Amino acid sequence: MFNPCVVIPIYNHSETIAGVIDGINALNLPCIVVDDGSNESTKQVLNQLQQDSSGLTLVTLAKNQGKGAAVKQGLATAWLHGYSHALQVDADGQHDLQDIPQLLAKARQHPEALVTGQPLYDDSIPKSRQYGRLFTHFWVWLETLSLTDSMIGFRVYPLASTVTVLDQVVGERMDFDIEVLVKMIWHEIPVEVYPTRVIYPENGISHFNLWHDNWLISKMHTRLMCGMLLRLPNLIKRKLFNQQTTHWASIRERGSIWGLTFLLWMFRLGGDKLVRPLLYPIIGYFYLTNKAAQQASKTYLSRVAEQQVQHNKTVQHLSEQIPPDALVSSQDSFKHFMQFGQAALDKCAVWANKITVKDVDIINGELFDNLLENKQGAVFITAHFGNSEICRALAYAKYGQKVNVLVHTKHAVAFNKIIREINPEAQLSLIEVTDIGPDTAIMLSEKIEQGEFIVIVGDRTSVNDPANCCYLDFLGYQAPFPKGPFVLAGLLKCPVYLLLCYQAQSRYRVHFEKITEKIPFGKKVREQEIIKTAQIYVSYLERFCLKQPLQWFNFFNFWQQDKVVKSQTYAVKKVVK
Known part of the structure; x- marks a missing residue:
């Protein structure tokens, strides 16, 4: 039974604790506050809060x-009170309490896992703390072979397994959050992450002692490194062979925001020539430790090869075609990974004005010009193919046109912030969505009426409703594609275009294709029109994947093997015809 509570450690945060408790009460969650020997003014605030909040339990050290x-005392108290999970929240107001429902939902979905926030910082974070965190993350990566933020205290602990680990955790001050995470990973407790905003309040009280706590953390890492050496064979075995296949939205962002931040920081210091050599060891690590992504890459490339054989293609180079009478090799798959890493750096380069209009060829550009001339808004459906970031940057640089991109995760929002650090003048508009509700639909409709463009990817199923898809012919097999982008286009009653950008040799090609002037949205034809329009999009995507196979970047089990049916026998073919 999922029965969560909130645990809040507090020491002299009398000014912020009431706001935190109000946020918890608004969610109707029971709360255990552990007073860690606070001063008298904080004790008075806590006593008053206990009287006013029936769901608050106060533990005093x-x-x-x-x-x-x-935190240890709070977790032990929660376990004794019969709770199954405990959400740790800091008392200083750093954590975004609006993300609590999402964290708890993830914990309910993965009851055996430690669910931890993946912090997205704004400009309030002190630079010393930011770089100090990167240093600690590096050591935690060595100790666990896992890229997970180890210092955030915004976590949901599964109490049954956590209490067995607590006795082995030595650290009881600022080293606790790091050590308990490492040892839970050592005990093979799975870790799930959720991106969440973290702020450093102005005039906030920090109890981090620069010299004393860094000394404790240094001693802790020495202990953990010794323990890691004993566990290294098992850690490597788990990393190589215990990969799981899940919906794409549940797969942890393997590059992680802090790793991306480090690379982009290096990009700002030394530019492209400094960073590109770093891609080989970094991509090599991810390639060797993610067997599931390797297999997904090989499956995809093999299906491209099958189609090329059927079409009697002549083959010269993998960058153009895949050898038709040879199996896809690990070298081919590694090239696929490397292309993804290079595309990520190209995103930085275009916003840093290293890639400009003169480096780009625009195919069917008159379609775009006509929209601008008529001030006609439109929906552009793109894919995880090539580098659509180039389209967004150049649309503003050349035309002054604002492009609104719908994204599914907060990682994209964090990337947005990093791009602004590279180019403060970058005109970016990312709209984070998980569901298209009435408010979002009205806002998007207003943008279309103003002649703006909406960009959404069409090759990943919905985060919240993965079943809302249609199975369509893609590289000879049935694959799930989301209905959402096409439903949205129908609701907005505007033209629908394909938008892809890919690299061909040393140049980039932006490709426009008109899919339909408008998707009819009557009740009787809605489903058929959505599937018909989606199949047109998928046919274009397949054509480009056959042309540039290494530039499609869905490194997961896209076809969902348990549901795959050969395309020739699938009923949707009749609908499309």
């Missing part, structure tokens, strides 16, 4: 023992 000790 006689003297200050450290944040870790307070």
Whole structure:
């Protein structure tokens, strides 16, 4: 039974704790507050909050023992009270309490896992803390072979497994959050992440002691590195062979925001020539440790090869074709991974004005010009193919046209912030959505009326409703494609275009194709028109994948093997015809 509570350690945060408790009460969650020997003014605030909040349990430690000790006490109390999970929240107001429902939903979905926030910082984070975190993340990666933020205290602990680990955690101050995460990974407790905004409040109180706590953390990493050496064979075995296939939205962002931040920081310092050599060891690590992504890449490339054989293609180079009478090799798959890494750096390069209009060929550009001339808004459906970021940057640089991109995750929002650091003048508009509700639909409709463009990817199923898809012919097999982008285009009653950008040798090609002037949206024809329009999009995507196979970047089990049916026998073919 999923029965969560909130645990809040507090030490002298009398000014912020009431706001945090109000946020918890608004969610009707029981709360355990552990007073870690606070001053008298904080005790008075806590006593008043306890009287006003029936769901608040106050635990008082006689003297200050450290944040870790307070969290331990809170988790133990939660377990004794019969709770199954405990959400740790800091008392200083750093955490975004609006993300609590999402964290708990993820914990309900993965009850055995530790669910931890993946922090997205704004400009309030001190640079010393930012770079210090990168240093700690590097050591945690060595100790666990996992890229997970280890210092955020915004976590949902599965209490049954956590209490067995707590006795082995030595750290009881600022080293606790790091050590407990490492040891839970050592105990093979799965870790799930959820991107969440973290702020450093102005005039906020920090109890981090630069010298004392860094000394504790250094000693802790020495202990953990010794423990890691004993566990290294098992860690490598788990990393190589215990890959799981899940819906794409549940797959952890393997590059992680802090790793991307580090690369982009290097890009700002030394540019392209400094960063590109770093791609080989970084991509090599991800390639060797992610067997599921390797297999997904090989499956995709093999299906491209099958289609090329059927069409009697002549083959010279993998960048153009895949050898028809040879199996896809690990070298081919690694090239696929490397192309993804290079595309990520190209996104930085275009916003840093290293890639400009003169480096790009525009195919069917008159379609775009006509929209601008008529001030006609439109929906552009793109894919995880090539580098659509180039389209967005050049649309503003050349035409002054604002392009609104719908994204599914907060990682994209974090990337948006990083791009602004590279180019403060970058005109970006990312709209984070999980569902298209009435408010979002009205807002998008207004943008279309103003002649703006909406860009949405069409080759990944919905985060919240993965079943809302249609199975369509793609590289000879039935694959799930989302209905959402086409439903949205029908609701907005505007033209629908394909938009792809890919690299051909040393140049980039932006390709426009008109899919339909408008998707009819009557009740009787709606489903058929959605499927028909989606199949046109998929046919274009297949054509480009056959032309540039290494530039399609869906490294997961796209075809969902348990549901695959050969395309020639699938009923939707009749609908399309």
